[in-house]
Amino acid sequence: MVHWRSLARLLFATATLVLSSCGTGSYVPAPPPPPPPSANTFTNPLMIQIPIGGTVQDCPDPSIIRGQQPNDTYWYIYCTTDPLNDSDKDALGNFNFHLITMHKSSDLVHWTYVGDVFSLRPGWVAPSAGLWAPAIKFFNNKYFLYYAASDTSLPGGGAAIGVATSMSPTGPWIDSGAPVVMPEDNSCCPGTRRAAIDPEVIQASGKNYIYFGSFNGGISARTLSADGLTSDPASEKPITIDNRYEAANIVLHGGFYYLFVSASNCCNGPLTGYAVFAGRSPNPLGPFLDSQNISLLDSRVGGTPVLRMNGNRWVGPGHNAAFQDLAGQDWFVYHAVDRAAPFFAGAVGLTKRPGMLDALDWVNGWPVVRGGFGPSELPQPAPAAQPGDKNLYTPTFAAPDQPGPLMSSFSDEFDSSTLSPQWTWVRAPAAGTFGLTGQSFRFDTQNADLFVDSNNASVLIEDPPSGDYVVETRVNLNVPATGCCQNFVQAGLVVYGDDDNYIKLVNVSIFDTRQTEFAKELAPVPSGYPRYGSTLAGPPADWTWLRIVKRTAAVGETYTAYSSNDGLTWVRGGTWTHNLGSSARIGLVSMGGPGFTAQFDYLHVSGLAP
Structure with a gap:
């Protein structure tokens, strides 16, 4: 999630760098060329090239998927509305805020920017709203891109969750035309809107569920329709207490649903304190308990740390997406802030959040990034991105201070x-x-x-x-x-x-x-x-x-x-x-x-x- 602030009117890059939000639903991609040999190591942040020159320096709230169609051997990452880099400005010198960026890679190390999900906001989204926290899914033989709109043009306004679909992971994307989760009042304060942001979608026991929410209102879950386009407000259940967590991400591991959530401030420059915590449950709707059996709904809020800053250049690591490589090793993509370059150049206050990658380990049934060592800044063994790639990663575990x-x-x-x-x-x-x-x-x-x-x-x-x-x-x-x-x-x-x-x-x-x-x-x-x-x-x-x-x-x-x-x-x-x-x-x-x-x-x- 980007911090709650009024975004300036969003300006975008040239038409050659964006994709339309309207198009047909019958697009079938041409078979890609064979992937090059996979890299053996990577170094954070993610290396994302822009085809016309330069690199992507900002990839907040990343969501990741491997190509799901025959012959598609690429991986794809989607990131929140932001400029690509310090130089991404229009003719008037204003930053271009891209409406959810897309990037692809054959080896999970070398990435290429391939455009934006939208060139214009969907009609129900407020004119100056940001599109945040994409969550990419594939079911019903097509791709679903869920996202948060920070504000809407609907009566009463407020944040909401939308969805766009495509036959290709890079579009063209067709918005559904209405929110999947409509704006709603905060239960604590009638007449004020809750933060209906940061979507996550899973399928469990033949049902679809959508999770959403943030500090203002907490995280909730609902039943999602079979076509993935609507949710049932009557089915809504609380998942976490308010004033603590956002950015839900759920994985099934060892018979438990693990809920990853982020806490503290995502976007406070060199003093960003974001971190990832976890709870687990045998039921996708919880209750989610931490390693001390404390609920994430309790006032004394539960949550087992998964990823936290470690004193190196990176602060505020969070808003993750967990995935498994082709050798069976689990990984985290997330964003963090470089203490030495925390803001976009000339825009103090606009926190720059590069994309990051690190291995996810499991200790006594609980997840921890890089064995507890946290965000890496030195070369790391690369994931197994393609069939036949071997697992190069060997975990080591951080000992607690005594x-x-x-x-x-x-x-x-x-x-x-x-x-x-x-x-x-x-x-x-x-x-x-x-x-x-x-x-x-x-x-x-x-x-x-x-x-x-x-x-x-x-x-x-x-x-x-x-x-x-x-x-x-x-x-x-x-x-x-x-x-x-x-x-x-x-x-x-x-x-x-x-x-x-x-x-x-x-x-x-x-x-x-x-x-x-x-x-x-x-x-x-x-x-x-x-x-x-x-x-x-x-x-x-x-x-x-x-x-x-x-x-x-x-x-x-x-x-x-x-x-x-x-x-x-x-x-x-x-x-x-x-x-x-x-x-x-x-x-x-x-x-x-x-x-x-x-x-x-x-x-x-x-x-x-x-």
Whole structure:
């Protein structure tokens, strides 16, 4: 999904680069030439050539399919409305926003741009709407391209799901003429439209199902008609809670339907925190549970991490499509953001999201990209794209970080009557709003924050040890386990450089959800760049264990999040990079709104185990 913003009037490339939305339904492609030998390696991002020159630098929300007709040995990828690259502009210097791009490859490594699904928006789509998140399917002996329209010209407007069909994977495409999923109100807020975007379609037990939705309204599923053109509103069922997930993708593996979903912000430049999580169910309509048997419908939202940033050049990996190559190896196509080139040139705020490819592994019945190592930036073994190609990929698995010996001089059990002299305050809180209970440190939530230019929260800090370390706490935040809306009340850990430069891992209340947020703030930044970004870890509980692993890097540091519901099973979140320096303090916060209390059981600082 692209972020909810008003797209400028969409302008397109020349007619030689686009395909019409109208045409006949009897097109049969000529047999393609034999494919060239497959490549042995690839390097992210996907290499997509434009026939008239240049390369495609942006391929958000990719969907993939292998040619389904006789003699078609190509693979095809479809991507969300965006410019192709920094130079893709019209005569007036405005970017061309292509209405769903199409690309093909014989080896899954070398790709060619072959045009756009639409040259004009279908008549029911609003004139300035984006066409997002394509989902390519083949059934009834033809191709179906489902897509999201960010707005419609229908009464009341609102996002909707459309579909176009073709006898060829590259068109011409004929739109059905009406939404498959009409705009509908958000159940929370009558009179406001939900985000009916990000379609997924599967066939299970002789039925068709369509999934759709995003943060605003959650993800839902409906029965889809046999002809694939309409859905039944009366059959709609919730799949995920709202305010957490979007971009559903479903695969059947080992007797379970695995639901891949993306969370956090897709499009925040170098601070994009997008990540992919999973749940599974024996039933295509759920309930989908994570590896801890926590539902993706729960307020303390379940979800097992599948793909997260790892501290290399790529941030915000997400909106995936899973597929299997011809040797039986599973793969992920997805998009990510290059920290060094996060925006289209001259258009700060328009996040560039190149297409990516990495292997998908399975550990104890749960999916994880590249053995848990996440997005690759070095050469990788290529998929088996053609019959006879061998599997060149051998998985290796990332080991979780483990704390070494406890550093007692930097740790505190909070079991005395007064705070240890190791602690000092940034902006001391009012008397009576904090204290030691003999078993924990009590810290009332403050009507204050550390967020961009709002910097009035108290921070309890101590000096850090030298070198790499692990900092851990166990925290209880007594917001209700369910319900809305104690928005952004939070408590947890910080690695604090100053008010505008920190890393934060907190238990936080967000509308009707409770989540574990892992955030980064920095300043100064170039004009127009974001200062704050966040990703997510595992679900919180009554008491949540939080852990940040700090490592010194070639430039600056990396910080990796872990969370746990029992102190034994840890969920690894993403990794942020920062330049806080060796003197950045370790701290605790309790903020975001008044009326609640955080209890910190202890603060442990350890070295890293070998």
